[in-house]
Amino acid sequence: MEYRLIFTDDFLKDISKLDHSVKVHLKNLYEKIKENPRRFKPLHGDVNSYRLRILNFRLTYKVVGEEIYMHRFENRDKVYRR
Numbered sequence: 402m403e404y405r406l407i408f409t410d411d412f413l414k415d416i417s418k419l420d421h422s423v424k425v426h427l428k429n430l431y432e433k434i435k436e437n438p439r440r441f442k443p444l445h446g447d448v449n450s451y452r453l454r455i456l457n458f459r460l461t462y463k464v465v466g467e468e469i470y471m472h473r474f475e476n477r478d479k480v481y482r483r
Contacts, residue, residue, distance in 0.1 A: 404435045404464075408471045415474040427455060427474065438464045 416424060430453070434441075444450040444461065450472075453460040459477050463470045 402467060404438060404467055404469050406431060406435065406469050406471060411473055412471040419474075423456065423458070427460070430455065430460075434462070434469060438462070438469050 416427065419427075434453070438451065441451045441453045444452050447463070449465065450461065450463045453462075454477075455474075457476060458474055460474050461472045463472060
């Protein structure tokens with residue numbers, strides 16, 4: 402199954418503030434997420450939503466059919482407050 406990444410406005414806003422080295426690291430993880438998006442830790446209380454730790458940031462995303470919605474990429478202190 403080939404998954405397609407969809408970036409939400411919040412996600413694009415979050416990554417626009419990042420340092421270039423973090424963006425490169427994140428870009429390398431896109432393929433791993435597309436290969437098997439369910440291999441990372443699930444979010445409690447939300448079906449088909451997952452989280453991934455990248456440095457001191459957290460990436461949250463949701464799998465719907467063949468689409469992966471990239472929701473947030475923020476510091477751990479902020480990302481779980483929404």
